[in-house]
Amino acid sequence: MDINNKLQQAIYYSESLNWSIIPISKNKTPLIDWAKYQNKKPTKDEVVKFFSENPDANIAVVTGQISNIIVVDIDPRHGGSNEAFNRTTTLTSKTGGGGFHYFFKFEEGIQNYTGLRPGLDIKSNGGLIVLPPSVHESDKKYEWLMGPYASTPIIALPNFVKDWIKNKQSVNPAKFDQNILKGVFAGQRNVSAASMAGKLLNLFSQDEWQTGAWPMFQAWNTLNKPPMSEQELQSVFKSISSNELRSKSQSIYRNDLLTNRELEIISFDEMKKMPIPQNLWLVDKLMPKSGIICLSGRPKSGKSWLILYLAVCLASGSKFCDHFSTEKSNVLYITKDEPLSLTISRLKQMTLNLNGLSISFIESPFLFLDTDTYIDRLTSFIKEKGINVLIIDSFRRIFEGDENSSQVISKVQNQLKKLQSQGLTIIFIHHHGKESLYKKSGGDQLRGSSDILAMVDSVVILEKKDNTTLKISQTDVRNSLPLGSFIVTLPDSSLGEIGFKFTGFVDEDKAKIEEAQEDILNLLSKSNHNQTEIISVLKPSGKYGDTTIKNAIQELYETKKISLTLKGKQKIYSVTTSNNKQLNLDNKA
CATH class of the missing domain: 3.40.50.300 (P-loop containing nucleotide triphosphate hydrolases)
Incomplete structure (x- = not known):
């Protein structure tokens, strides 16, 4: 796989990491109507079409639940610092603008935040993050510092970031940054637009959304540098409108449940008298x-x-x-x-x-x-x-x-x-x-x-x-x-x-070795590796220790499913020809 080939990388992110991938321009404007891809991942054919029709496009991932990621976006140009993340081992990239993207597992309740700290934003549902090997407006490339190819884990959001969020919420319970009223720069527009749309929709009744909220949303967009396209603005407004409608209907449903259902309280003494089922x-x-x-x-x-x-x-x-x-x-x-x-x-x-x-x-x-x-x-x-x-x-x-x-x-x-x-x-x-x-x-x-x-x-x-x-x-x-x-x-x-x-x-020990063998064969079918490299890729999964992986490699070699060649002092393992053909057939099945 060519890590500099944008189409190949887009397919890799979509298929291997299960991310929702879209094409985006150098000025961070989506090149398609991307609203539906906040709730539905594009197919492989769609991804191929995106980047075949836009060969110079950059690659962006839709953050949040759809891709199961939250991203901390740090921009030193606006006072951002990554010092707090120096000891954090998670998927990490360097942006073309000299900033950093730290990728973490998605968690319910973590929203988008613009300016959580100076030069630091949180991208969750409805956010976009540009991925390597995209090219910045400065012509500098985005690149992985800790990339997915070495099976770098995506860890949970650190507690210190959650503390920042709690402090931000206690200072501003409305979760609305007043600074965005003045307009924002590229890189902040999508998250800010979502926040602005939500604020406006809550100011107006539902029957006034088109006549009141939408014109004000358009007027706010003229303050952005540069403004978002009309198509993109409509996409954000439609998405946030749908979310608001769902939220209102669920609130009504919950209220109905609370109104129509009595709360049954059982004391500990009563609970002790309850019969224990004989057959569980x-x-x-x-x-x-x-x-x-x-x-x-x-x-x-x-x-x-x-x-x-x-x-x-x-x-x-x-x-x-x-x-x-x-x-x-x-x-x-x-x-x-x-x-x-x-x-x-x-x-x-x-x-x-x-x-x-x-x-x-x-x-x-x-x-x-x-x-x-x-x-x-x-x-x-x-x-x-x-x-x-x-x-x-x-x-x-x-x-x-x-x-x-x-x-x-x-x-x-x-x-x-x-x-x-x-x-x-x-x-x-x-x-x-x-x-x-x-x-x-x-x-x-x-x-x-x-x-x-x-x-x-x-x-x-x-x-x-x-x-x-x-x-x-x-x-x-x-x-x-x-x-x-x-x-x-x-x-x-x-x-x-x-x-x-x-x-x-x-026999669980034997089964674990067999499972490790499948992972090793899968890894070697893509490229050849030495034993140290195989361990470094498989071990972060948490499923195997060094000994299991070494035993699995040895058995594969003894049964001639993998072969060994010397490259200097290194022992390089590869899948035997007949076994590689079988793996390809299995993958196609």
Whole structure:
């Protein structure tokens, strides 16, 4: 990969770092209508189109939740200093104007701040940051000081920055910087425009936004040096207007809940008398009863087959994978990823006796659970039929909004909690996010907002090892220690088998080495490295120690999956030709 090729870098930022990337001019004016990319990441094809049509464009990342980053922007020309960050190890770039960008993990509640300290801004939702190898108006390049290629971590926002924010809020509770009324310079306009739009929209009633707030917003823009384009100004105004409308509707919804629901207070003495459930598990040690459970894996890993088989085991009270005891249940199965005819066909292959199985099915393209439209009807059906378990295939299909939005996921969670309050166990299929340089582990693999992981009581990870075996791992379980990973075999219809079979628990040390080997092969498929370089890339993930990585390298070499060449005194490792071809095929699959 050419680190000076803007198109290649834009694709890398979009695909490998999962950032929302747009083209921007040298004077920091977006070259497209970028409002929608604050809530939706552009596809690879869109990124290619952006930079093919604008080959001289600079690269910008949309900050905030969409890219899962907050950036501290320091400009020494306005009195900014990076002294407080000298010992901070996080993704860091130097700007073409001589400033610094420090990248941190996105956190709810951290907003944009202009002039948090002299020459220091915070870029969160709705912000833009120019990325290397972009070229500044001075013709100096942006460059990485601690870049993503060496797998530099993106850490949480330091506490000292949060203290600055608290102090700023206590001095100015309205969170509005009066200085922006005089107009601002390039580099501050987008954040200031968002703040100004929010201020104006709150000064006017909603029916006066176009006739009152918008003309004043246009007048303010003439004071900027230089003014923003009309298209960009409209984009910011539209985005902030939408946010304000959502905020108002959610406020009304919360007030309705508080008005119409009595607060139940239970004393400690009363709580002590409450009965303790005798059975805490729907599937013994694997799936907690009355919880929300996520079954996740990569595409084509057998998730739909396994969850349908689970439904059969629960409806019949038979052991899951011939090993784990289940509590016999009445199951409601919502299928939105597969046609019902295919589901029934699979069901017939899994059980010799369909009679008496207490499974009800819903197949409707119009069923969404992020609104109240179907909740009352579902609740009535659940009560009438005595449903204990709700299975959803798949989670992404039961709402219409962006799965990366915490607001959208929060609405879905509220609706699922309403159903769960009926005593339901809810199990849904979800999907892993895109793989980065090395694999994420546990619940961190889930695609979309981190709120998805936060709302579930247990995550069950499914990994297809080959055409006959699956590895199942329980992670992030709320009420006990996770069960060890185990292997199951797929049923062989030619032998009359109808269910998955438990074959044993996984040797975790061996599994860790195998996982490290996959990351090493993935790394070496891109470029050759010595052992020290491999360790420096993989170790920051926190998944492996030096010994595990060294053992993984040794086994790969002994099995001839990687080869060794001497370059002076250095031992350089590379993927063998046959194995590299297989890796390419796997990546295309």
